[in-house]
Amino acid sequence: MAAAMKFAKSHEWVRPEDNGLVTIGISAYAVEALTDLVFMQLPEVGRRVKAGESLGEIESVKAVSDVYAPVSGEVVEVNTALPGALETLGRDPYGSGWLVRVRPDDLAELASLLDQPAYDALVKSQPH
Amino acid sequence: MTLHVWWDEPADGPRNMAADELLAAEAFDRGTMCMRIYGWQPTTVSLGGFQRGAGARAESAIAGIPLVRRPSGGGAIVHGSDLTYAAAVPKTHPWGGRPQLLYDALHEAMRRTLGDRGVTTALWRPIEEPASPVSGEAFFCFDRRSSGDLVVLDPGSADGRGHKVMGSAQRRLAATVLQHGSLLLHRNPDVPTAASHPGLHDLAGGGFSAAAVRPLVAAWIAAVAGAIGMEIVEEPGRFKDEESVSAKAREFASERWTWRR
Numbered sequence: 001m002a003a004a005m006k007f008a009k010s011h012e013w014v015r016p017e018d019n020g021l022v023t024i025g026i027s028a029y030a031v032e033a034l035t036d037l038v039f040m041q042l043p044e045v046g047r048r049v050k051a052g053e054s055l056g057e058i059e060s061v062k063a064v065s066d067v068y069a070p071v072s073g074e075v076v077e078v079n080t081a082l083p084g085a086l087e088t089l090g091r092d093p094y095g096s097g098w099l100v101r102v103r104p105d106d107l108a109e110l111a112s113l114l115d116q117p118a119y120d121a122l123v124k125s126q127p128h
Numbered sequence: 129m130t131l132h133v134w135w136d137e138p139a140d141g142p143r144n145m146a147a148d149e150l151l152a153a154e155a156f157d158r159g160t161m162c163m164r165i166y167g168w169q170p171t172t173v174s175l176g177g178f179q180r181g182a183g184a185r186a187e188s189a190i191a192g193i194p195l196v197r198r199p200s201g202g203g204a205i206v207h208g209s210d211l212t213y214a215a216a217v218p219k220t221h222p223w224g225g226r227p228q229l230l231y232d233a234l235h236e237a238m239r240r241t242l243g244d245r246g247v248t249t250a251l252w253r254p255i256e257e258p259a260s261p262v263s264g265e266a267f268f269c270f271d272r273r274s275s276g277d278l279v280v281l282d283p284g285s286a287d288g289r290g291h292k293v294m295g296s297a298q299r300r301l302a303a304t305v306l307q308h309g310s311l312l313l314h315r316n317p318d319v320p321t322a323a324s325h326p327g328l329h330d331l332a333g334g335g336f337s338a339a340a341v342r343p344l345v346a347a348w349i350a351a352v353a354g355a356i357g358m359e360i361v362e363e364p365g366r367f368k369d370e371e372s373v374s375a376k377a378r379e380f381a382s383e384r385w386t387w388r389r
Contacts, residue, residue, distance in 0.1 A: 010302050033226045036274075038265070039178045052302070057178070061274045063227045063298035063305075064177040064201040127225030 005094070006113035008070040009122060012055075013094065014113065017101070022071060022110075024055070025098045026089070029123045036061040037086040042099060047075045049102070051109055056099065067099065071109045077101035129221075131161045131358040133349055134367040135342075138167035141174060141196025146376035148214040149199065150368050152299070152306040155216035161223070161358065164214045164367050165345055171208035171318055174198045174308075176269075176297065181387040183267055189323035197386050200308045202297030203269035206323050209316040211341060215307045222356055223305075230307050231276045231296055237351035238278055238294055238311065241344065247332040252277040252290060269295045270312060270325040278311075280331045291331055313341065 005015045011030035015023045031037070039059040049055055049069040056067045078100050082088060089097040104110075114122060132154075136147065144166060155162040173190045175181075175197045183204075184195060190206060215234060217223050223230040232251065239249050253275050266272045270292045273279075279290030296309030312327035313336055329336040336344070353360045379385055 035227070041178075059176075059178040059201050060227065062201060062231055062276075062296070063300050064199065065300040066302065068302055127222050127229060 006070070006110050006115060007119035007122075008068060008113055010066075010068045012068055012070045014070040014110065015094075016107065016110065020103065021076060021101045022073070022104050022107075023098050024070060024100050024102060025093055026058075026067060027119070027123075028093045029126075030065075031089045031093050031097075034058065034060040034063060034065060037089060040083040040086060042078050042080075042083065043075050045075055045078055049073065049075065069102070070113055071102060071104045072106065073102040073104040075100050076103050129160055129356070129358045130158075130361050131163065131349070131353045132158065132361045132363055134162075134164045134363045134365075136164055136166040136367055138169035139373075140169065141172040141194060142377040142379075142381035143373050144168065144212070145174075145196055145198060145380040146373045147367050148216075148306060148308065149376060150372065151214050152216040152301055152304045154367075156218055156304045159218055159220075161215065161217045161221060163216075163349065163352075165349075166212055166214075168207035168212065170194060171206065171316070172196055174205050174207060175386075176200070176202040176204065177299065178389060179204060179267070180389055187267055187323070189320040193319070195386060196380055197388065198297070198308055199299040200297040200306065201299070202295065202308075203265075203272045204267055205269045205295075205310050206316055206319050207310070208318060209314050209324075209327060210310040210312045211345060213309050213311075213345075215309070217305050219303055219305060227298055227300070227305075228276060230298070230305060233355060234296065234307070234309060234352060235276050235278045235294055237355060238348050241348040241351050242328075242332075244347070245335060245344070247280070247328065247335075249278050249280050249293065250290065251275075252279045252292070255288070268323065268325070269297075269310065280328075291326055293328055293331065 007013050011027045037060050042056045050072045054066040055069040058065050173193050173195045223233050277292050278294035279292050281290040294311045299306045314327040314329035316324045
C-alpha cells in the first residue's frame, strides 16, 4: 500500500497520483464486511462530485451501500471492468479493484481524511 | 440505550419508503435504534434497490399491482399478507457494524419469540461459504435464501431450504443502517401462486390470526431490546406527519426512481 493513501470514515480510500489525479476505492475491511457482492453502479466520466456525496452504489446479498466521494472534483476515469468482475474487489482492493480516478478541486481536502494508523484504529473499534 | 418504536397505520409504497428514510435520519439524530412497524394499503410490490424493472414487468403474477422500489437490497415482496418493519441504527450502535449483526439480531429474536409460541424455526445458513448456489437471484425475496433468513424447516424436504417466513435487507448509509424486513403471516389470496408464498399461518397452524399479530410483534420487540439491554420507548401517534412524509414520498413515487434499473 502506498504511504500516502488516506481513508474516509465511510471506508473509501484515496491515493494521490503523480499526474495530479487521485484514485479512489473501498477498503479491504469494507469489502470483507459486505460479503457476497452482486452488483455495482459507478458514476459516468465527467460527473462532478462533492466530498461526502454518493459516488456510486454496491449491492451485496443483504445490503445496498453507498460509496461516498472522499474528495470533491471531476470523475475523469472509471474502472468499467469492475462491475463485471466484482471478485477483483476482494482480491486486490487497493490495486486492480480501484473504482474511479478524480481530478480533485483541492488536494488540501485530503488533510481531513484518516491516515493508515488512524484508519486501522477505526476498524478495530467497529462492532464485530 | 433506548429502542424507540412507532406503530404506524398502513400506507402506500412511496409513503412507507419515505417514512423509513426519515427513520434512518431519526436514528442518527437520537443516536439510538429506532423501529417502525407498519402495513401497506393498497397491496403493493416492493422491488429491491437494484432489481431490474424489466424483471418486474415480466412477472405476470404481479401485473397491475402498485410497485415501489425500496432503497434497500434483496428481492421483490408482495406486501399485504405480511408484517413489515423498518429498523435503523447508527453505525456506532452494537448492531451497526457488519450487515449480518443487525440481520441476525432481529431474526434470532423472532426465532425465540416464535419458539415461545411452539413454532420451531431456524436461521438458515448456507452449507458452504461463501453463498451456496441456492442463494441466487430469484425474483421474489421469499424464493431466495441468504444467511440468517428465518425458515420453517420441512422434514420431508431433502434440500434443506425450508420455507422462508422472514427476510430482511439493508441500506447502508454514511452514518446509519436502515434495515427493512418482512414476516410472512399467510399466503396472499389476491395474487397467483407464483407470487404467494406460505406464511406462518399456513405452516404452523391457526395461531397467527390478525388479532395475534400485535402481541407477537410486541413480544418480538421485547426480545430484540432484551438481547442487549435496550429500554423500549413506545412513541405515541404516527412516526411523522403527512407534510413531512409527502415531499420525500414524491421521490419514491417518481418514474425515475421506480424504473432506475
